[in-house]
Amino acid sequence: MESSVISVPVGAAAAKRAGYLRAYYGSTVGKKQVMAVTGVIMVLFVIGHMIGNLQVYLGAESLNHYAELLRALGHGGLIWVVRGLLLAAVVLHIWSATALTLGSWAARPIGYRHRQRWIESTYASRTMRWGGPILLLFIIYHLLHFTTGTLHGDFVTGDVYHNVVAGFSIWWVSAIYIFAQLVLGLHLYHGAWSMLQTLGLSHASYDRLRAGLAIFVAFVVAAANISIPLAVLTGVVS
Amino acid sequence: MNITLHVWRQKDAKSKGRFVKYEANDIIPDMSFLEMLDVINERLTLEGEDPIAFDHDCREGICGTCGLVINGRAHGPRARTTACQLHMRSFKGGDVIWIEPWRAKAFPVVKDLIVDRSAFDRIIAAGGFISAPAGSAPDGNAIPIPKENADLAMDAAACIGCGACVAACRNASAMLFTASKVAQFGLLPQGQPERDVRVKRMVAQMDLEGFGNCTNHRDCQAVCPKSVSVDNIARLNRDFIRSTLVADRRAAVGVGSAG
Numbered sequence: 001m002e003s004s005v006i007s008v009p010v011g012a013a014a015a016k017r018a019g020y021l022r023a024y025y026g027s028t029v030g031k032k033q034v035m036a037v038t039g040v041i042m043v044l045f046v047i048g049h050m051i052g053n054l055q056v057y058l059g060a061e062s063l064n065h066y067a068e069l070l071r072a073l074g075h076g077g078l079i080w081v082v083r084g085l086l087l088a089a090v091v092l093h094i095w096s097a098t099a100l101t102l103g104s105w106a107a108r109p110i111g112y113r114h115r116q117r118w119i120e121s122t123y124a125s126r127t128m129r130w131g132g133p134i135l136l137l138f139i140i141y142h143l144l145h146f147t148t149g150t151l152h153g154d155f156v157t158g159d160v161y162h163n164v165v166a167g168f169s170i171w172w173v174s175a176i177y178i179f180a181q182l183v184l185g186l187h188l189y190h191g192a193w194s195m196l197q198t199l200g201l202s203h204a205s206y207d208r209l210r211a212g213l214a215i216f217v218a219f220v221v222a223a224a225n226i227s228i229p230l231a232v233l234t235g236v237v238s
Numbered sequence: 239m240n241i242t243l244h245v246w247r248q249k250d251a252k253s254k255g256r257f258v259k260y261e262a263n264d265i266i267p268d269m270s271f272l273e274m275l276d277v278i279n280e281r282l283t284l285e286g287e288d289p290i291a292f293d294h295d296c297r298e299g300i301c302g303t304c305g306l307v308i309n310g311r312a313h314g315p316r317a318r319t320t321a322c323q324l325h326m327r328s329f330k331g332g333d334v335i336w337i338e339p340w341r342a343k344a345f346p347v348v349k350d351l352i353v354d355r356s357a358f359d360r361i362i363a364a365g366g367f368i369s370a371p372a373g374s375a376p377d378g379n380a381i382p383i384p385k386e387n388a389d390l391a392m393d394a395a396a397c398i399g400c401g402a403c404v405a406a407c408r409n410a411s412a413m414l415f416t417a418s419k420v421a422q423f424g425l426l427p428q429g430q431p432e433r434d435v436r437v438k439r440m441v442a443q444m445d446l447e448g449f450g451n452c453t454n455h456r457d458c459q460a461v462c463p464k465s466v467s468v469d470n471i472a473r474l475n476r477d478f479i480r481s482t483l484v485a486d487r488r489a490a491v492g493v494g495s496a497g
Contacts, residue, residue, distance in 0.1 A: 128453060198454070
């Protein structure tokens with residue numbers, strides 16, 4: 001065997017030495033799969049969040065009661081468990097993405113002079129590395145806006161409905177949210193398809209469903225969330 | 239027809255390269271792309287200049303030796319076609335054509351348009367084989383294989399290792415190449431004993447070579463002259479999970495290079 005060909009430890013003793021998890025995460029495919037699993041967690045959260053948001057259409061009482069419920073579940077503990085899980089998912093997702101991106105940038109030190117022709121890649125797939133940082137900034141803004149109220153200006157603790165209406169009444173706040181949801185839609189569209197691929201969940205019988213699922217999730221989440229600031233701006237929700 | 243070429247010229251691996259402009263006149267549309275370069279090279283040789291170095295062997299689209307990025311697309315504008323099988327009728331008079339080598343850290347330029355693809359050989363050497371003694375050809379149907387699997391394995395085995403997937407990938411990733419080799423064996427009974435070890439070793443070697451990381455853009459399968467599908471990448475990913483989670487840790491199969 002050529003000296004430059006790697007020898008991967010595979011026996012039981014070697015496994016103990018290297019550590020299965022470390023070897024797994026140390027590989028690029030392992031990091032991708034960590035991104036996919038954390039992606040699943042975040043997609044499920046985003047869908048749940050969207051369903052919660054839509055209660056704004058049921059009126060102030062409904063939405064505020066739902067918010068109270070979330071804070072009360074599990075004697076007020078569940079919300080922190082979920083927050084912890086989400087924070088871990090976000091950190092792992094970003095950490096892996098950064099490591100993989102740096103690796104990929106280093107993999108082509110001299111680029112092409114003629115613009116590369118994209119054939120099957122999509123606008124969504126090519127903007128993943130823009131979408132990630134934009135969404136991170138948005139999440140920080142969103143937490144400071146609707147969770148802590150720091151950037152709100154007219155924040156009433158516990159009155160979620162009021163906070164939503166007052167917040168989205170300012171046109172540029174709505175604009176930020178609408179833009180962020182469009183970015184989220186693009187990120188989800190490629191992300192949902194990509195995570196199924198990365199987890200190896202592909203089969204000729206279901207591949208059409210995969211693409212459909214990605215479009216469906218991306219479109220529904222973005223459209224439902226965008227409808228709320230639009231509803232406030234147009235006075236449907238007030 | 240007359241066309242203008244901008245060709246990457248680089249004296250050797252250590253030199254800095256640059257684009258040189260050539261006018262290719264009286265090109266016959268039935269010439270292959272490489273024959274067009276041959277014509278330029280004949281002229282350069284007669285003029286006492288260094289001919290353009292490019293890789294080629296069979297010129298029948300089956301060996302995987304040729305490879306040029308033509309106007310930003312690996313192997314040029316035609317789908318399922320290697321550069322040697324591309325003909326000048328795919329272009330028109332007055333066209334300006336940029337010719338560049340595969341660009342990847344793992345594929346260093348040897349000279350002009352020739353890159354060193356031995357990184358691929360090392361990925362194969364890391365696990366792209368079966369260790370069972372082959373012997374003479376077995377009787378037909380002695381080993382039952384579902385027709386679909388045989389077809390899919392053949393599709394994956396169609397990879398000629400040209401490297402267009404790496405060249406076209408935004409990340410310079412070698413996932414399609416590696417996945418085609420992993421899938422080719424993973425789909426057949428003969429590949430099973432080393433299946434778990436194979437994927438680990440080949441991925442580790444792929445990482446070691448400095449290729450980028452797959453982000454599922456799928457431009458690799460679009461430029462692949464053999465239409466190797468990204469479904470094979472999903473197969474690799476699946477095998478990788480399997481080998482991490484359920485591979486028998488007590489199994490003594492191929493314990494590193496300790497033996």
